[in-house]
Amino acid sequence: xxxxxARDGAxxxxxxxxxxxxxxxVHGGGVTIDIYRRLATALADRFxxxxxxxxxxxxxxPRSMPYTVDQEVDDLAxxxxxxxxxxxxxxxxxxFMALEAALRLPINRLALYDAAVSINGSFPMTWLAAxxxxxxxxxxxxxxxxxxxxxxxxxxxxxxxxxxxxxIIRAFMRTPIGRTMGELLPTALDESALILAxxxxxxxxxxxxxEVLLACGADGPxxxxxxxxxxxxxxxxxxxxxxxxxxxDAVSRAHPRIVGPLADFFAALGRASRR
Numbered sequence: 001x002x003x004x005x006a007r008d009g010a011x012x013x014x015x016x017x018x019x020x021x022x023x024x025x026v027h028g029g030g031v032t033i034d035i036y037r038r039l040a041t042a043l044a045d046r047f048x049x050x051x052x053x054x055x056x057x058x059x060x061x062p063r064s065m066p067y068t069v070d071q072e073v074d075d076l077a078x079x080x081x082x083x084x085x086x087x088x089x090x091x092x093x094x095x096f097m098a099l100e101a102a103l104r105l106p107i108n109r110l111a112l113y114d115a116a117v118s119i120n121g122s123f124p125m126t127w128l129a130a131x132x133x134x135x136x137x138x139x140x141x142x143x144x145x146x147x148x149x150x151x152x153x154x155x156x157x158x159x160x161x162x163x164x165x166x167x168i169i170r171a172f173m174r175t176p177i178g179r180t181m182g183e184l185l186p187t188a189l190d191e192s193a194l195i196l197a198x199x200x201x202x203x204x205x206x207x208x209x210x211e212v213l214l215a216c217g218a219d220g221p222x223x224x225x226x227x228x229x230x231x232x233x234x235x236x237x238x239x240x241x242x243x244x245x246x247x248x249d250a251v252s253r254a255h256p257r258i259v260g261p262l263a264d265f266f267a268a269l270g271r272a273s274r275r
Contacts, residue, residue: 004052004082007074010061014079015051018044022085023266025051026076026101028092029116029188030181032058035252036091042254046263050083054094056187067190069198072097077105087266091251092116093191096198102208111213111265113251113258114224115231116192118199122227124150125196132189140182145169147185147192152248154221202227202234212238213265215258217246 004012015033017040025036033051040049053060055071064071076097080086086108090098095115102110116123127150134143145165149158157165172178181188198204212235216224228240243250243258250258 002082004078006061006078008064008071012052012061012075012078013059014082016048016083017041018046018048020047021087021266022048022050022083023087023089024076024079024083024085025049026088026090026094026098027051027054028094029191030184031177031252032180032184034058034180035177035249038254039089039251039259042256042259043263047087047266048083048085050079050085052079054097057184063187063190067194069097069100069194073101073104076101080105080107089113089251089262090115092248093188093195096191096195099205099208100198102210102212103205107210109213109266109268110208110210111215111262113215114217114220114248115214115227116195117205117227117231118195119202119227119230121199122223122230123195123199124153124223125192125199126150128189128192128196132193135186135189140185141166141169141173143189144173144182144185147189152221202230205231206234206236208235208238210237211265211268213241213261214238215241215243215261217248217250218242218244219247220250221248 002014004014006012027033027036033053036051043049055063088098088107089111091113093116095112096117127146131143131146149165152158173182214228214231216228232238232240241261
């Protein structure tokens with residue numbers, strides 16, 4: 001593990017594995033880098049994969065308040081500068097942060113999987129106020145049940161009665177990943193509010209000059225397909241890819257059907273000498 005000095009003087013813990021051109025992973029909302037270690041291992045024979053916990057999680061420093069996208073971009077900038085990498089993978093809320101960063105930072109290749117952007121109201125957010133209220137009342141299970149159903153309304157589980165969903169979530173929160181998601185729920189809700197605040201036309205990201213792969217899973221929420229199509233029209237160097245038999249967690253599961261396209265996408269810069 002290496003220590004990276006952030007622009008505000010805080011210390012970012014950098015976890016790197018592999019050999020070859022560098023790829024920095026910007027992880028999703030209610031999780032830590034732990035669920036991306038399988039992905040890092042799968043890419044490590046061709047790339048050096050750099051993982052870091054975003055603010056407010058595990059070994060990361062606390063968030064500065066008020067919370068803005070600027071501190072996310074500044075931290076990614078510090079990691080990119082330290083590693084010399086120009087390649088980024090962004091997942092879910094991390095995809096939104098990475099896309100915002102690509103407007104400002106020297107990113108060469110950007111792969112987004114289920115990037116949580118909101119294009120003219122495309123990302124479902126009607127659940128957010130109720131989830132925030134439950135979290136403020138200390139009812140984490142209720143808040144998480146509202147959140148998961150709100151962003152997964154395409155699933156049968158998302159349409160179950162709220163009481164049933166809360167009971168399922170209570171059981172889920174007894175698992176390691178469930179405990180983590182429960183603990184990080186306030187952080188994830190803050191990120192959701194930030195994404196909602198940046199709702200607008202896809203053209204707001206038209207200034208991204210990086211080569212962009214807009215990927216999503218065929219078994220995930222359908223709005224990601226629609227959003228990727230809109231982004232591909234707006235971004236000058238972007239293409240879409242829908243991964244069969246894959247859901248929102250496909251990146252962390254690191255199945256060959258997603259690892260292969262990611263490796264191929266970044267291989268174009270594989271001959272560059274990067275740390």
